[in-house]
Amino acid sequence: MSNELxxxxxxxxxxxxxxxxxxxxxxxxxxxxxxxxxxxxxEGQYSKDGLKCRLVDLPGIYSLSPYSExxxxxxxYLVNQRPGVIINIVDAANLERNLYxxxxxxxxxxxxxxxxxxxxxxxxxxLEIDHDRLSELIGLPVCPIVAxxxxxxxxxxxxxxxxxxxxxxxxxxxxxYGDDLDSAMIDLTGMIEQGEFLTKDYPGRWTALKYLEKDxxxxxxxxxxxxxxxxxxxxxxxxxxxxxxxTVGSEPDAMIADHRYGFIKxxxxxxxxxxxMDQDRLHASDRIDKVVTHRFAGPLIMLLILMGLYNFxxxxxALPIAWFExxxxxxxxxxxxxxxxxxxxxxxxxxIIDGIGGVLGFVPLIMFMFFGIALLEDTGYLAxxxxxxxxxxxxxxxxxxxxxxxxISGGIAGGCAVPGVMATRTLRxxxxxxxxxxxxxxxxxxxxxxxxxxxxxxxxxxHQARYMFLFTLxxxxxxxxxxxxxxxxxxxxxxxxxxxxxxxxxxxTFQGLLIHTWEKTWQYIKKAGTVxxxxxxxxxAMMTFPGLPDADRQLFEVQRQQIASQATPxxxxxLDGPDEPSLAALxxxxxxxxxxxxxxxxxxxxxxxxxxxxxxxxxSWLPGFDWRTNIALVGGFAxxxxxxxxxxxxxxxxxxxxxxxxSLGTTLAKDSGWNAVKALSxxxxxxxxxxxxxxxxxxxxxxxxxxxxxxxxxxxxVFAFMFSSLVYQVGSRVF
Amino acid sequence: xxxxxxxxxxxxxxxxxxxxxxxxxLGQRIRDMGLVPGTEISIQGRAPLYDPVALRVMGGTLSxxxxxxxxxxxxxxxx
Numbered sequence: 059m060s061n062e063l064x065x066x067x068x069x070x071x072x073x074x075x076x077x078x079x080x081x082x083x084x085x086x087x088x089x090x091x092x093x094x095x096x097x098x099x100x101e102g103q104y105s106k107d108g109l110k111c112r113l114v115d116l117p118g119i120y121s122l123s124p125y126s127e128x129x130x131x132x133x134x135y136l137v138n139q140r141p142g143v144i145i146n147i148v149d150a151a152n153l154e155r156n157l158y159x160x161x162x163x164x165x166x167x168x169x170x171x172x173x174x175x176x177x178x179x180x181x182x183x184x185l186e187i188d189h190d191r192l193s194e195l196i197g198l199p200v201c202p203i204v205a206x207x208x209x210x211x212x213x214x215x216x217x218x219x220x221x222x223x224x225x226x227x228x229x230x231x232x233x234x235y236g237d238d239l240d241s242a243m244i245d246l247t248g249m250i251e252q253g254e255f256l257t258k259d260y261p262g263r264w265t266a267l268k269y270l271e272k273d274x275x276x277x278x279x280x281x282x283x284x285x286x287x288x289x290x291x292x293x294x295x296x297x298x299x300x301x302x303x304x305t306v307g308s309e310p311d312a313m314i315a316d317h318r319y320g321f322i323k324x325x326x327x328x329x330x331x332x333x334x335m336d337q338d339r340l341h342a343s344d345r346i347d348k349v350v351t352h353r354f355a356g357p358l359i360m361l362l363i364l365m366g367l368y369n370f371x372x373x374x375x376a377l378p379i380a381w382f383e384x385x386x387x388x389x390x391x392x393x394x395x396x397x398x399x400x401x402x403x404x405x406x407x408x409x410i411i412d413g414i415g416g417v418l419g420f421v422p423l424i425m426f427m428f429f430g431i432a433l434l435e436d437t438g439y440l441a442x443x444x445x446x447x448x449x450x451x452x453x454x455x456x457x458x459x460x461x462x463x464x465x466i467s468g469g470i471a472g473g474c475a476v477p478g479v480m481a482t483r484t485l486r487x488x489x490x491x492x493x494x495x496x497x498x499x500x501x502x503x504x505x506x507x508x509x510x511x512x513x514x515x516x517x518x519x520x521h522q523a524r525y526m527f528l529f530t531l532x533x534x535x536x537x538x539x540x541x542x543x544x545x546x547x548x549x550x551x552x553x554x555x556x557x558x559x560x561x562x563x564x565x566x567t568f569q570g571l572l573i574h575t576w577e578k579t580w581q582y583i584k585k586a587g588t589v590x591x592x593x594x595x596x597x598x599a600m601m602t603f604p605g606l607p608d609a610d611r612q613l614f615e616v617q618r619q620q621i622a623s624q625a626t627p628x629x630x631x632x633l634d635g636p637d638e639p640s641l642a643a644l645x646x647x648x649x650x651x652x653x654x655x656x657x658x659x660x661x662x663x664x665x666x667x668x669x670x671x672x673x674x675x676x677x678s679w680l681p682g683f684d685w686r687t688n689i690a691l692v693g694g695f696a697x698x699x700x701x702x703x704x705x706x707x708x709x710x711x712x713x714x715x716x717x718x719x720x721s722l723g724t725t726l727a728k729d730s731g732w733n734a735v736k737a738l739s740x741x742x743x744x745x746x747x748x749x750x751x752x753x754x755x756x757x758x759x760x761x762x763x764x765x766x767x768x769x770x771x772x773x774x775x776v777f778a779f780m781f782s783s784l785v786y787q788v789g790s791r792v793f
Numbered sequence: 794x795x796x797x798x799x800x801x802x803x804x805x806x807x808x809x810x811x812x813x814x815x816x817x818x819l820g821q822r823i824r825d826m827g828l829v830p831g832t833e834i835s836i837q838g839r840a841p842l843y844d845p846v847a848l849r850v851m852g853g854t855l856s857x858x859x860x861x862x863x864x865x866x867x868x869x870x871x872x
Contacts, residue, residue, distance in 0.1 A: 123818075123822075125818045152853045153852075155851055158827065312813065312824065316830060316831075319824075320831075347838070351841075356841055445840050449843075555818060555819045555822040555823070555861060556845060557819075557823060557856075557857055558856045560856055561853075
């Protein structure tokens with residue numbers, strides 16, 4: 059045995075696995091991703107008596123079936139990485155259900171120690187577990203612990219290390235599945251061992267069991283190793299299946315599960331559990347549920363809690379976000395005064411500093427939101443939200459838990475799709491999760507709001523509040539319908555089984571909340587950050603290059619000189635002087651600014667983005683957009699608030715501040731190219747077209763493939779284009 | 794004793810699972826969570842729109858959609 063020991067932590071969700079992992083490793087942990095899937099892989103360091111241990115936190119699972127990514131990851135890890143020992147965390151208050159997974163580890167034969175967690179909670183519930191007796195009956199060491207306080211952890215680790223030293227070979231446990239299956243197991247195991255079928259990696263008995271369970275994943279591994287033997291095994295299993303179907307009317311996989319529970323119950327009944335209280339009495343947790351999931355009070359309380367989470371996230375993160383903004387505008391100012399004029403300066407300020415500022419601007423938001431979500435998840439409330447909302451969201455092919463992501467993305471207007479997309483992590487149903495994360499960008503995030511407010515203010519000023527509310531409602535309806543559409547097409551397939559545990563309410567540990575929050579934030583900075591910076595520079599380049607030809611620049615320069623030559627030197631000096639300039643001097647300044655604005659407009663139109671915008675007029679007449687709107691929408695891919703400043707530049711107004719866009723609103727309201735129908739068409743397009751690239755970067759990360767990022771950009775833009783075109787074409791004819 | 798479907802059980806009614814008549818992923822999930830023949834269950838409540846249903850099983854609480862619960866047959870005392 060080498061000097062380093064690998065210990066895997068495994069157990070059901072809610073059994074306290076993460077709490078134990080945090081208690082053992084503290085901050086010495088590292089989060090990554092298993093290749094090709096979106097399951098987190100967590101590793102940490104632990105040392106005891108000079109022995110360094112590598113701790114691997116496997117995803118929380120109920121079973122080793124092949125149906126979910128988490129379960130497959132756990133299974134593959136055990137087989138391919140062969141940890142020295144696994145610590146199986148078992149919730150003492152929920153012993154029988156938790157031992158079901160233990161039973162499947164025993165079938166694999168991995169060296170294992172059982173950590174009987176939360177014995178304090180069990181005791182309060184009137185359950186005392188004779189761990190020595192349990193250990194004796196299942197033939198594995200059992201250590202009582204309280205992960206939250208650290209009680210028994212040191213003994214647990216000593217036991218695990220000693221157990222790993224004594225047991226280096228895997229020994230599958232011999233559990234009985236009834237006479238018919240037991241004899242089939244003997245036959246199958248014989249065939250497997252004789253043919254040395256997969257025996258290098260998997261114990262023969264385990265392969266036999268997986269063939270009986272008709273485990274698709276293991277069958278395909280078997281097929282690629284030896285098709286002939288594999289099909290012989292399948293034929294044998296078919297024979298047994300038919301026999302069982304005729305005699306007891308059951309399938310082998312069902313019988314195996316029944317017998318696992320039979321095995322567990324037979325152990326637990328042998329004086330392992332002593333009950334000192336009536337088990338039917340209501341626990342504190344059930345009493346809370348009576349109120350919190352009550353038919354009328356439940357949804358109201360949920361609304362309050364979700365509003366609270368929303369306010370907490372967006373109100374309290376506003377201050378640190380303002381600090382970040384102030385810091386980056388200070389940095390931009392610094393670059394402005396100290397770096398020589400030219401493309402490098404422009405890239406430094408508009409590409410790099412704004413780009414990094416854009417990435418880090420989301421950090422406080424993500425931190426606050428994940429703290430809030432971790433709190434709801436760790437207390438057990440999130441499961442209740444899923445329970446209450448499932449009936450509604452299921453209609454659209456989603457899951458009860460989807461509601462969180464929608465609310466955060468702007469279900470209450472003014473959220474942000476970036477943390478919203480990341481919040482879909484709490485969803486364990488793959489198709490429902492994908493449909494959610496692809497449609498949350500339809501919500502009205504805080505960056506779309508100023509654009510909508512500008513146009514509503516300019517064209518629908520009489521019913522401003524009513525229109526804003528209608529647009530929030532429209533976002534919900536369209537997001538849910540789009541989700542339904544996705545679930546009927548690219549993400550079609552039956553609903554993932556809901557079967558959800560409602561864990562007892564618990565106080566989360568502060569350490570756990572902090573680690574969780576930091577983890578998510580760091581993942582965002584690391585993964586999304588690099589991509590975002592790159593795209594930010596690209597968009598800057600698109601809006602800058604190619605620069606105006608010298609001849610055109612000369613023309614603007616001539617205009618400037620003409621203005622200056624008409625003025626007396628005294629008037630020009632007034633503009634730079636300390637006193638309030640006279641009206642005549644101000645008129646000259648306005649003329650100069652107008653020339654500057656016209657030059658910026660010409661430069662923008664000449665750039666790649668401008669040319670794209672102009673060439674898009676060939677199709678964009680359908681939703682009624684001219685080249686100015688097109689450029690603004692291209693710029694909006696960087697961040698939706700950029701739409702306002704770009705629109706300002708294209709109307710020769712120079713830079714327009716999104717929070718003070720009155721001048722732009724007045725210009726648009728007076729412009730003959732704009733009317734209420736066009737404004738509505740633009741609002742709808744802005745609501746539904748491609749998410750900003752920060753969101754796209756997060757979608758790519760969460761969905762695990764670039765394909766989905768491209769899909770999101772295309773699908774949303776086509777959807778928005780068709781919707782806007784319909785509104786504009788019908789609207790223009792009716793009004 | 795009578796066999797009824799889980800969906801028909803009233804709030805707080807208790808019974809013993811008689812059969813789980815579904816295979817595949819759903820069947821596996823139901824069994825993984827301890828809903829196997831012979832297990833005692835009771836109905837803890839239903840969500841505001843009467844679906845899903847919350848069950849007490851072996852000291853814990855589980856919830857199932859009604860259309861998933863339809864595959865579960867429960868033996869209850871006639872009253």
